[in-house]
Amino acid sequence: MGIRHGPLPPSGLLLDARNLGRRVAGRWLWRGLDLALAAGERLAVSGPSGSGKTLLLRALAGLDGLDEGEIELQGRGLRSWSMPRYRTQVAYLPQRPAMVEGTVEDNLQLPFGLAAHRSTPFPERSARRALGQLGRGESFLRQRTEGLSGGEAQLVAVLRVLLLEPSVLLLDEPTASLDEAATVALEDLVAAWLNGAPERAVIWTSHQQTQLERVANRRLTLAGHA
Amino acid sequence: MNDVAYLPIGPPQLLLAASLIAVNLALSLGLRLGLTRTLLIASVRMTVQLLLIGLVLEWVFALDEPLPILAIALLMSALAGVSAVQRTKRRFAGVYWDSLVSVLSAAFLVTGFALVGIVRVRPWYDAQYLIPLLGMVLGNVLNGISLALDRFTEGVAQRRAQAELLLTLGATRWEAGHALIVDALRVGMIPTVNAMMVMGIVSLPGMMTGQILAGAAPADAVRYQIVIMFMIAAATALGAFGVVMLAFSRLFDRQHRLRSERLESVGR
Numbered sequence: 001m002g003i004r005h006g007p008l009p010p011s012g013l014l015l016d017a018r019n020l021g022r023r024v025a026g027r028w029l030w031r032g033l034d035l036a037l038a039a040g041e042r043l044a045v046s047g048p049s050g051s052g053k054t055l056l057l058r059a060l061a062g063l064d065g066l067d068e069g070e071i072e073l074q075g076r077g078l079r080s081w082s083m084p085r086y087r088t089q090v091a092y093l094p095q096r097p098a099m100v101e102g103t104v105e106d107n108l109q110l111p112f113g114l115a116a117h118r119s120t121p122f123p124e125r126s127a128r129r130a131l132g133q134l135g136r137g138e139s140f141l142r143q144r145t146e147g148l149s150g151g152e153a154q155l156v157a158v159l160r161v162l163l164l165e166p167s168v169l170l171l172d173e174p175t176a177s178l179d180e181a182a183t184v185a186l187e188d189l190v191a192a193w194l195n196g197a198p199e200r201a202v203i204w205t206s207h208q209q210t211q212l213e214r215v216a217n218r219r220l221t222l223a224g225h226a
Numbered sequence: 227m228n229d230v231a232y233l234p235i236g237p238p239q240l241l242l243a244a245s246l247i248a249v250n251l252a253l254s255l256g257l258r259l260g261l262t263r264t265l266l267i268a269s270v271r272m273t274v275q276l277l278l279i280g281l282v283l284e285w286v287f288a289l290d291e292p293l294p295i296l297a298i299a300l301l302m303s304a305l306a307g308v309s310a311v312q313r314t315k316r317r318f319a320g321v322y323w324d325s326l327v328s329v330l331s332a333a334f335l336v337t338g339f340a341l342v343g344i345v346r347v348r349p350w351y352d353a354q355y356l357i358p359l360l361g362m363v364l365g366n367v368l369n370g371i372s373l374a375l376d377r378f379t380e381g382v383a384q385r386r387a388q389a390e391l392l393l394t395l396g397a398t399r400w401e402a403g404h405a406l407i408v409d410a411l412r413v414g415m416i417p418t419v420n421a422m423m424v425m426g427i428v429s430l431p432g433m434m435t436g437q438i439l440a441g442a443a444p445a446d447a448v449r450y451q452i453v454i455m456f457m458i459a460a461a462t463a464l465g466a467f468g469v470v471m472l473a474f475s476r477l478f479d480r481q482h483r484l485r486s487e488r489l490e491s492v493g494r
Contacts, residue, residue: 061394062481062482062483063390063393063394063483063484064483065481065483083481083482083483084393084396084397084398084482085396087393087394087395087396087482088396091394091395092394093394094387094390094394096387097391098387098388098390098391099391100388100391110392110395111395111396114392114395114396114397114398114401115397115398115401116396116397116398117395117396160395161394161395164395164396
């Protein structure tokens with residue numbers, strides 16, 4: 001699990017969402033939305049504030065419901081997946097990362113205590129290697145998360161998810177509160193993960209047009225009807 | 227009822243006791259606590275409710291029929307279920323129902339076991355035993371349920387990010403809610419555990435004191451108290467567990483999603 005990926009459907013699509021609709025307070029945020037994500041793709045979702053970018057990513061991760069539409073992952077409908085297992089494949093990262101009390105290492109190990117990942121040992125070497133590439137050493141692992149800067153916490157959160165080797169990564173404004181160095185580090189981390197295996201894809205949302213042009217090769221714009 | 231082993235209290239003595247509220251009123255007025263009105267309402271409510279229940283119980287005790295006694299028991303439980311919710315700050319659709327079901331099943335199971343199995347009352351519905359035992363249990367289950375429920379819903383609201391973090395990492399709803407459940411149950415049991423710890427040393431429990439005043443031998447009164455404390459402990463645990471699990475299944479749905487939008491805060 002985690003490491004192995006299911007076979008892709010004939011369409012070659014990793015994630016295939018059709019006719020999605022979401023209503024909030026009586027009006028449609030988006031409706032009739034199609035979103036197909038092929039292996040290797042880097043999709044940017046843009047749109048004004050309140051156009052439902054976050055709700056779209058959360059719906060794709062099965063964290064929020066849909067009012068209309070179907071989602072298929074690796075050719076299988078969302079309803080036929082057990083949600084915990086689905087989310088090991090489709091990983092959502094919120095704008096502001098949550099940490100559990102304890103050290104960076106505790107946080108990186110956290111998912112491996114869950115039933116969905118219990119058969120996978122904590123990939124300690126990959127974690128150390130990735131931290132090394134970020135210029136962070138042994139002492140960083142023992143640092144308590146309360147003392148991390150916003151950028152450091154976001155990097156830990158991204159690394160925590162990437163160590164689970166999902167097939168689809170949903171990044172919700174991941175660099176909104178990061179400085180330039182941390183932004184570059186995060187983008188590099190994601191790029192390295194994406195290049196690590198063919199059947200992976202990522203969706204970004206961001207307010208920075210330049211960033212979306214840099215990290216994505218396709219764009220979906222949400223209109224945000226008033 | 228004539229040849230009783232205690233001194234009866236008449237209306238003049240009740241009035242004299244009521245005059246003690248002057249202490250509270252003087253403090254409230256002198257220190258401008260703003261409690262005067264509330265204190266007066268609470269005093270009147272307490273007195274009227276107790277005098278009324280005295281009349282009702284006299285009537286019920288005389289009946290010797292299971293149905294009206296059970297009806298009273300049901301009514302008491304329903305009131306306990308509603309009051310338990312009214313002390314919480316955040317509610318969700320169905321919370322009254324969850325509380326009611328938890329109070330009823332916990333109180334009836336434990337009181338039933340005590341009546342039939344421990345005290346061995348005959349007939350089992352004898353109001354002299356059923357009503358006071360149930361009342362003691364309900365009062366405590368109510369506390370346990372409202373504390374546990376309040377803590378759980380507060381936890382869902384405040385620690386939403388943590389629970390959702392676990393869900394995004396592939397946790398089941400059970401794994402994501404486990405810490406909140408454990409915390410709520412612990413808080414729900416605190417008053418009972420505290421009471422048991424100091425009972426007889428710091429506090430002489432009301433029921434035991436009442437029995438002693440009514441002429442029971444202290445050794446007998448103490449045994450009743452022990453029975454009732456075990457009943458309370460078991461019923462509180464059952465009730466708190468029931469209500470937290472019901473709330474959990476509404477706030478963490480079967481799709482392993484956190485439904486914190488179902489929570490509404492109640493102003494106050």
